[in-house]
Amino acid sequence: MAAPLPDNEQERLAALRSYAVLDTEPELSFDDVTHLASRICGTPMAAVVLVDETRQWFKSRQGVGIEGCSREEGFCSHAILRSEPFIIEDATADARFRDNPFVNAPWGIRFYAGVPLINPQGHALGTVCVLDYTPRQLTPEQTRSLEALARQVVSLLELRRMNHEQRRLIAELRTSQERIDILQRATHDAIWDWDLKTNQLTWNPRVAELLGDDLEHASSDISWWFDRFHPGDRARVTESLERAIAQGASLWTDEYRFRLANGKWARMFSRSAILRDAEGHPRRLIGVGVDISEREELRARVELAERMSSVGTLAAGVAHEINNPLAYVMANLSYALTEVREGRAAAPGADELTQVLQEAHEGAERIRRIVRDLKTFSRPADERMEWLDLHHTIDSAATLAWNEIRHRARLVKQYQEVPPVYANEGRLGQVVLHLLVNAAHAIAEGAADQNEIRITTRVDAEGRVLIEVSDTGRGIPESIRSRVFEPFFTTQPVGEGMGLGLSISHTLMTHMGGELQFESEVGKGTVFRVVLPPPARREPTSVPPETVPPRAEVAATRRGRLLVVDDEARVLSSLERTLGRTHEVIAFDRAQAALAWMEQGQPWDLILCDVMMPEMTGMEFHEALARRMPERARDIIFITGGAFTATAREFLARVDNARLDKPFDLEALCALVEARLKEGVQKPGGSSRVHPG
Structure with missing residues (x-):
């Protein structure tokens, strides 16, 4: 119907x-x-x-x-x-x-x-x-x-429409903006006057600075100017200019690559007025040449940063939306597995039930890893440096690059034991991701069983931590190796890359105190090497996070009274079910309700609190407790599905409270709770009543 x-x-x-x-x-x-x-x-x-x-x-x-x-x-x-x-x-x-x-x-x-x-x-x-x-x-x-x-699909569509509209507006505004730029900078750009009858060219002194050459080397014949055009642009620009002259146009503009005296290619913009006689015949072209390389590189970097920021915002939002339900799915599966294994749910077919639950838990764990990898790349604009598990960061990048790799080569990981590195996870992950995609694009599709991309980690003789991404691709010709890290340099066809990936990766590594090197042999492949300084050379603002004691090393202490605050009802019920076996658990779906209960003078030992909640967030709950009972504020353990706002990230970086990300490992959670109780979180004779503030 x-x-x-x-x-x-x-x-x-x-x-x-x-x-x-x-x-x-x-x-x-x-x-x-x-x-x-x-x-x-x-x-x-x-x-x-x-x-x-x-x-x-x-x-x-x-x-x-x-x-x-x-x-x-x-x-x-x-x-x-x-x-x-x-x-x-x-x-x-x-x-x-x-x-x-x-x-x-x-x-x-x-x-x-x-x-x-x-x-x-x-x-x-x-x-x-x-x-x-x-x-x-x-x-x-x-x-x-x-x-x-x-909701996330609608967000993707909205981002797509905004990008489409932005490109349209940029196209409409570009000509007028360039006219304004030329008028404002006319005296600082190369100005030229071309006599179409004699074919002679005259310049202002600015051309020497622009070209990196003496004026005496600049021929007065126009052919000298066209000879320095990039071969890939020369025919197009010549045809564009001839068409403008033949069709009676009064203005001509174009962009092209131009060879400077040192052999490098600048990105040039030319704009000229076509002067005609009374019969309309062209007589002269007076124009300006502007080196826009730096401006274009900056624009491309801004666009990349905005695009990565949009992707990061979306990734963080998706992670938060998924982590909450995934937290109680995994908690309930772990609880059910424990019940079956300990015989509380003994029944015919218990072995098969155990297998089914284990497979379901493994599937949920795979989803958790996908979300974790998304979160690694969700804040590329964050400049914060921290101690990282290098292999975790590489694995996240490899997961995201797998779709580009799998039809081209086998992926081999050859990890040696390396110490934690002090870096920005989003930036470092972005570099590794680009190197993996770059390696994949160096190999033709269709022969994955005959090609290999290998990721190697090791520590060199100087104590530096190295990441090497090698491929069996076509290699880089010696003639262009010196230009690999130049902005806008690319061997890809027009429309298939701006030539900024390696340049940006090189800049990111420099900002993190590292290096990006490469070796290549035509026909055999390329090795790109990320070099991170030895940890001893760092001046970290933070130390590697303490690990939660393994379950086996934490003996059960006493039955504690735990407050759990989370706006997700299923998370509350799963924590009540799991922690309630050994502790008294009191659950609240609103932070205000928890504060009101505490103000009645009820005793408690620890608080497990979500960060992002409506009405009153976990951050505001912490601040309220810190005002009324500052000695107890550290007794909050934060559980979060993703700190996807700048305020939340700053808050978690500032406070020293313990933290577990959703979906959390229940054994780790239980071990942390028991360890905190064993520390004697509530001092003998201390009050646990929250005084009205």
Whole structure:
């Protein structure tokens, strides 16, 4: 049964077109959403679907063999009529779908769950949906996770539209802005006068400074100027100029690469007025030449920083949305495993139940690692240096680069024991990620079993920590090796790279006190080497974090009274269930309620508190406790699904309270609680009452 059209169909279609996303190539960010949707909901199929006039088009699909279908046959055309999740548990039992060809096929669809993609203006663009061949249901947690993923898809689409609009505005403003720049800097740029009849050229003195050469070496013949154009630009610029002259234009502008006296290529912008006689014949060109290399490099760096910031914000938001439900999923699985293993749930088939729970826990752990890797790259603009587990940072980069590598080469990790390094994790991870992608692009696709990308870590004779990324690719010709780290230098075809990756990586390593080196042999491959100074040479502002004592080394102390504060009800129940076996647990879903309870004079030992909560955050809760009972403020253990705001990151860096990231390891949590109780957190005779402030 075909779904009726929405009341706002024309406005909805106009909104969809504004994102310029229909019929575009697959994108990893959208594919990550369908991967997570399929994993979280346990379905073989998932898709990001956009609904236009006549069809349902799949921007991303997991386990789906077609790129789209007609709107009349699709489930999503029904889902976009709603504001809440649209779930069909058994399509054969639903009059709207029992005659649908996708339901009646031999592999017929039985289950469908779709969450509409509602943009900020209230238009339903499509859905994030999951499908199965058998009837089923979603748990409330799975439904909520699907809604969270739908919100992230809308965020991706909004970022896409903003970038598209920004590029359009830049294109419109560029000409006028360049005119203003030329007028303001005319006396500081190279000014030239070309007589078209005699072909003679005259210059102002600025040209010597611009070109790095004496004026006597600058020929008065115009051919000298064109001879120094980059071979890849010469024909295009010559044709552009000749066309402007022939078509009666009064102005001519262009950009091109120009060889300086030292052999390097500058990025030049030329703008000139074409002067004509009374009959309209061209007589002279008077113009200026501006070296915009530094400006273009800065612009590209700003664009990269903004793009990384947008990706980082999105990654941090996704991590936070997933970590909360994942925390109680993993906690409950760990609890169930413990119950089964200790015999509390002994029953026929207990061994199989243990295996099922273990496999589910391993799947959740894989999701946790994916989220952890996203968080590594979520704050590239953060300049904070810290002690890092180098192999963890490399593994995160390798995970994100795997899609580029897997069709080209085997990935081999050859790690030696190295000490912690003092660096910025986002910056260092960005460097390693670029080197891995760069190595992959040096190898042609289709022969992964014959090629290798190897990551090696070691400590050299001087105590420096080294990361080497080697490949069996085509290698770098000796003629261009001296220019590898130059901004805008690239051997890639036009449109396939700006030539900034290695330049930026080199700059990042320099800012962190390290080096970026390389060796290459044509036909055999290249090795890029990240060199980090010995730890002894550092002046760190922080020390490596203390590790939580292993469970086996912390003896049970006494039954403590623990307050747990978290706005996620399932997290509260999982902590009550787990910690309640050995301690008294009192749970609050609002920080204000916890403070009110404490003000009644009730005793307590430790507080487990979330950081990001509505109404009163964990940060504000800590400040309130510090004002009223400063000696007890350190008794808060923070549990967080992701400090994705600058305020939260600054707060956690400033306070010395213990902290566990969601989803946390329950053994580590129990060990930390018991260790803190063993320390005697509450001094004998001390008061635990919170006084009204």
